[in-house]
Amino acid sequence: MRKFLFSVLFLFGIYVNSFAAVGCSLDDPDRDVKRLFPESTGYLTKLLTLKEIGGEALKIKIEEKLGDKFDTVYEDLDVPYAYYIVLKGKDRIGYIHGVNQKGKFGVLQLVIAANLEGRIIAFYYQRISSPESSKFRASQFTGQFKGLSLEDFYKYNVSNNSLSEGRITKISDPSINSPEDFRATLRGIKKDLILLDEFLRGAVK
Amino acid sequence: MQINKISVIILPLLVILMIFAGSASANEALFYKEANLIGGYSSRDHWVGKSNDLTNSIGFEDYRKFSNDYGDYLTTDLQVRLAYDSTQNSHNAWGIQIHNAWLLYKMNYAAKLRVGHFDPAFGLEPQLDTHSTILQTLMMKDIGFKKDWGVGLEGALPKFDYKLALQLGSGMGIHRRDDSFLLTSRIGTPASENFQYGISFLLGRVLESEDMKTIPQDKLLSDKAISKKRIGLDSQYLFGPYLFKGEVAYGENDSKKVLGYLGELDYTIPRYQNWELELQFQSWINKLGESSSDDSTLTLGTSYKLNQSTTLRAAFSHDFNSMGQKEDNKILLQFYFFGA
Numbered sequence: 001m002r003k004f005l006f007s008v009l010f011l012f013g014i015y016v017n018s019f020a021a022v023g024c025s026l027d028d029p030d031r032d033v034k035r036l037f038p039e040s041t042g043y044l045t046k047l048l049t050l051k052e053i054g055g056e057a058l059k060i061k062i063e064e065k066l067g068d069k070f071d072t073v074y075e076d077l078d079v080p081y082a083y084y085i086v087l088k089g090k091d092r093i094g095y096i097h098g099v100n101q102k103g104k105f106g107v108l109q110l111v112i113a114a115n116l117e118g119r120i121i122a123f124y125y126q127r128i129s130s131p132e133s134s135k136f137r138a139s140q141f142t143g144q145f146k147g148l149s150l151e152d153f154y155k156y157n158v159s160n161n162s163l164s165e166g167r168i169t170k171i172s173d174p175s176i177n178s179p180e181d182f183r184a185t186l187r188g189i190k191k192d193l194i195l196l197d198e199f200l201r202g203a204v205k
Numbered sequence: 206m207q208i209n210k211i212s213v214i215i216l217p218l219l220v221i222l223m224i225f226a227g228s229a230s231a232n233e234a235l236f237y238k239e240a241n242l243i244g245g246y247s248s249r250d251h252w253v254g255k256s257n258d259l260t261n262s263i264g265f266e267d268y269r270k271f272s273n274d275y276g277d278y279l280t281t282d283l284q285v286r287l288a289y290d291s292t293q294n295s296h297n298a299w300g301i302q303i304h305n306a307w308l309l310y311k312m313n314y315a316a317k318l319r320v321g322h323f324d325p326a327f328g329l330e331p332q333l334d335t336h337s338t339i340l341q342t343l344m345m346k347d348i349g350f351k352k353d354w355g356v357g358l359e360g361a362l363p364k365f366d367y368k369l370a371l372q373l374g375s376g377m378g379i380h381r382r383d384d385s386f387l388l389t390s391r392i393g394t395p396a397s398e399n400f401q402y403g404i405s406f407l408l409g410r411v412l413e414s415e416d417m418k419t420i421p422q423d424k425l426l427s428d429k430a431i432s433k434k435r436i437g438l439d440s441q442y443l444f445g446p447y448l449f450k451g452e453v454a455y456g457e458n459d460s461k462k463v464l465g466y467l468g469e470l471d472y473t474i475p476r477y478q479n480w481e482l483e484l485q486f487q488s489w490i491n492k493l494g495e496s497s498s499d500d501s502t503l504t505l506g507t508s509y510k511l512n513q514s515t516t517l518r519a520a521f522s523h524d525f526n527s528m529g530q531k532e533d534n535k536i537l538l539q540f541y542f543f544g545a
Binding site: 027028029030031033034035041042043044045046047051072073076078079080087089090102104105106107125126127128129130131133 | 232233234235270272274275276277311314315317360361362363366395396397399443444445446448473475478479510512513514544545
């Protein structure tokens with residue numbers, strides 16, 4: 001009987017759609033959602049890949065918006081992204097989305113919480129390997145991203161690390177020896193906001 | 206309790222997981238294919254087709270989330286592989302390993318109930334998941350397996366994560382003999398901290414098996430369970446390109462005092478971040494105070510991530526004195542695929 005059950009199990013398994021290894025999901029969404037949105041009562045996890053929702057054409061479109069090419073390991077088409085729709089009762093009150101971003105010494109995991117209008121209400125590092133991580137994680141630095149939106153980040157040119165105008169120009173590098181991680185943070189947050197915008201506007205899920 | 210009585214509990218769970226795995230009702234799903242090819246040369250055993258803890262295998266993982274209008278309430282995971290153990294004869298070499306088979310039910314934001322086959326809540330292993338890596342934690346020497354059947358309670362408080370598990374004490378197979386059980390608990394800092402640490406406790410009567418199979422059932426070395434008690438400390442520290450890992454476990458196997466410790470340093474090459482170097486020393490003393498009762502291994506390893514799904518690994522290890530056996534030098538090569 002048990003052999004039969006497991007044979008059936010395998011048959012079920014091979015007919016399921018394939019995905020790839022997860023990108024940046026929250027370490028503990030229950031704690032993180034409650035901390036970022038204390039009034040929340042639940043959340044919905046959404047999983048999707050760029051391959052699923054637009055493939056190479058979407059990747060090129062996002063790279064153009066970002067102003068930089070995607071990394072072959074961290075930003076592959078097959079990387080599943082997880083974003084979270086935060087609920088109060090049945091109503092949406094915000095979104096949380098995290099991305100992996102290549103940093104100076106290793107991957108950075110950047111997480112933003114946004115309101116329904118797409119403005120950042122909180123930003124934090126889920127993972128940062130910099131020896132100056134405490135400066136990057138400090139609320140004096142991360143708090144400066146509150147209120148920013150994708151429109152603000154479109155004024156930041158990733159490829160030459162220049163800012164034309166706006167509030168982002170006032171955000172300074174908190175580190176002494178890790179300007180690469182500061183630039184990676186700005187690139188990562190811009191990518192995060194672009195992806196979230198695509199996921200939500202695409203309404204694929 | 207014999208196997209048939211346990212099956213009354215376990216089999217319905219597997220049926221539920223099968224139904225979930227095959228159903229289209231999940232709100233979100235991920236499906237990964239997995240292949241592990243490993244082999245090398247040992248000065249003691251010559252050509253080897255496995256490491257101490259890894260065999261050649263192919264399999265899949267099916268991960269699902271279920272939700273309603275008020276949010277997510279259930280997560281399921283089923284990870285199964287067909288494994289080939291080159292040290293066994295052809296009749297016993299093939300087997301199915303059920304690695305993960307669990308349901309995680311969200312009770313509230315601070316508590317979740319887990320049922321099925323999952324990690325005991327002890328030491329570094331539940332934080333790392335070394336099911337695919339050459340470098341291992343102390344879990345296999347500490348308990349004898351990395352997953353077991355049972356129920357667990359876990360959650361995240363503002364400053365600490367906690368886990369509690371009550372399991373059969375049989376590992377990959379589904380057995381209960383000689384009042385076997387495994388009770389474990391761990392409390393530790395969140396995984397997002399650069400400096401993480403935890404303390405664990407274990408109490409149990411654990412069965413030892415010959416190999417690592419669920420189907421056909423792995424054979425028990427004895428119908429007698431080993432009484433185990435442990436306290437464990439574990440830690441990780443991420444600093445620049447370095448990741449330090451360490452754990453220590455102390456306790457008793459029946460009346461024998463045991464001690465194990467592990468230290469590991471991983472280095473990510475900043476310019477080529479898909480390339481990592483690893484150095485690990487681990488030691489396990491099966492009877493404190495008695496000579497030739499310790500097993501110590503020094504391993505130098507490297508891993509190179511070809512892309513999102515494929516990783517190549519190599520390791521050289523020196524086994525100083527494996528419980529009275531002669532010293533061993535071993536080189537292992539691994540191809541690992543986990544993805545679409």
